[in-house]
Amino acid sequence: MNILTPPTLATPAASATARPTREETEAAVRTLLLWTGDDPDREGLVDTPARVVRAYEEFFGGYGIDPVELLARSFEETDGYDEMVVLRDIRLETHCEHHMVPIIGRAHIAYIPDGRVVGISKLARVLEAYAKRLQIQEKLTAQVANTIEQVLKPKGVAVVIEAQHQCMTTRGIHKPGVSMVTSRMLGAFRDNSDTRREFLAMIGAPRQGSEA
Ligand SMILES: [Zn+2]
Numbered sequence: 001m002n003i004l005t006p007p008t009l010a011t012p013a014a015s016a017t018a019r020p021t022r023e024e025t026e027a028a029v030r031t032l033l034l035w036t037g038d039d040p041d042r043e044g045l046v047d048t049p050a051r052v053v054r055a056y057e058e059f060f061g062g063y064g065i066d067p068v069e070l071l072a073r074s075f076e077e078t079d080g081y082d083e084m085v086v087l088r089d090i091r092l093e094t095h096c097e098h099h100m101v102p103i104i105g106r107a108h109i110a111y112i113p114d115g116r117v118v119g120i121s122k123l124a125r126v127l128e129a130y131a132k133r134l135q136i137q138e139k140l141t142a143q144v145a146n147t148i149e150q151v152l153k154p155k156g157v158a159v160v161i162e163a164q165h166q167c168m169t170t171r172g173i174h175k176p177g178v179s180m181v182t183s184r185m186l187g188a189f190r191d192n193s194d195t196r197r198e199f200l201a202m203i204g205a206p207r208q209g210s211e212a
Helices: 022-036 048-059 120-131 137-152 193-203
Strands: 085-096 102-112 156-165 180-187
Touching: 022 048, 085 120, 085 156, 085 193, 102 120, 102 137, 102 193, 120 137, 137 156, 137 180, 156 193
Parallel strands: none
Antiparallel strands: 085 102, 102 156, 156 180
């Protein structure tokens, strides 16, 4: 209706400072290259600042996507379907907000409709909208579950994420093979242990040490 109203983001980038220009951002990458001790003017690195900024546009494109909007179109002709809908083994790529390095893993998303369903690709896109931001795994898990609950108002929502954090596998304590598992259970998944068990059986027990 009101075209002057900018899209509202569930998690606005609460920055008081203006967004830097592309040139300023490329200059910042050049500073990082200098910091490594390398020569940013040598042939192999001269285009790296521009490439890194383009990669960041892709990695962090989720700030421009409203996850609520993604779920806005739902369907009510379900013939009374009220069993669990499970999307499992969704590839997850996000970035740790503490080190800005990848978190790679998989997510499983389930809900029990209460008269409304969405196209299943929309569930994966909600995950992606939040994953393409700086994240911690706990917050990402909660954001996906809360958004589905808020918009679809289903009888229950469950989100499980298993992921490897490269800030833990390639630096710091160097523990390759360690996965972190987070979950958020709402409604029937929280209140009913049979429902929760059924979901966990459908996704298989979270695997430890699976190579992403
Ligand atoms: Zn980290």
